[in-house]
């Protein structure tokens with residue numbers, strides 16, 4: 001039995017999304033969420049997942065979504081970010097089934113000041129729900145971790161009520177996930193805000209559960225967004241298992257891992273740390289952005305280096321003055337090089353998370 005025995009290929013939402021994450025948690029693997037900015041990066045992620053027989057999460061950040069719509073478009077009132085997110089989601093919906101794998105469409109971090117973006121996407125979800133009985137996106141992420149815990153939970157609950165009506169999943173963040181500099185500066189600081197407390201997880205779990213079971217929590221365990229030199233940050237992924245045990249005890253659950261956790265800021269973390277977060281911690285999703293950006297770039301860089309002499313003029317190369325170079329400067333050729341190295345990195349992320357041959 002595999003994932004395709006419990007959910008269909010194509011975009012997965014609502015009950016099917018719950019089943020998918022539940023299956024991943026039980027079978028101790030996590031699905032990478034690949035930040036995408038174009039049809040090219042979406043295709044690289046889908047192609048990778050298809051080739052190693054795995055589900056995949058396509059996610060659009062606020063800036064990534066605006067980029068999908070076009071850098072030339074004004075983002076006043078989050079307009080480009082809303083249009084781009086919707087266009088990206090619709091594109092994924094159009095091609096996902098053809099790849100034959102379950103695909104989750106997700107929007108990444110939305111801080112308080114970006115809430116108009118969230119509202120715009122939710123409006124599109126509600127409209128899509130009216131026509132098709134499911135939301136356009138599988139899930140969205142609200143990041144109010146910079147606000148007080150009370151405000152964070154209150155705003156999330158407000159949105160969760162609205163999202164539950166259209167079977168849309170909510171991912172929230174609690175505790176501070178540091179930035180690159182914070183990570184270095186906080187090297188030896190066991191700051192409580194960098195490590196979410198079990199009581200907070202339980203509070204969120206119990207309040208959210210009164211509305212729906214379709215939510216996940218990005219808890220801080222020393223994570224840092226972006227890339228950092230190994231050893232600069234003390235990750236404590238074993239905390240996730242402690243949170244699980246605490247919540248299970250509080251609610252008297254027979255399931256030792258009642259919470260769906262999400263791993264943010266995982267770039268540069270060791271395979272051991274990932275294993276701990278996934279196997280014992282119940283992390284079912286891990287964000288991957290920085291490493292796939294780098295992979296995409298290296299493909300393009302190496303293509304240029306290798307073919308430099310064929311890329312200086314439209315006609316004329318070492319093989320002759322009259323030789324055309326079209327087959328080198330056609331975007332389908334050089335962008336494809338970037339796609340292939342990104343695809344490789346997505347496959348590696350899937351392998352790290354145990355998300356291989358699970359269909």
Ligand SMILES: [Zn+2]
Nearest residue numbers: 173177218264
């Ligand atoms: Zn985060």
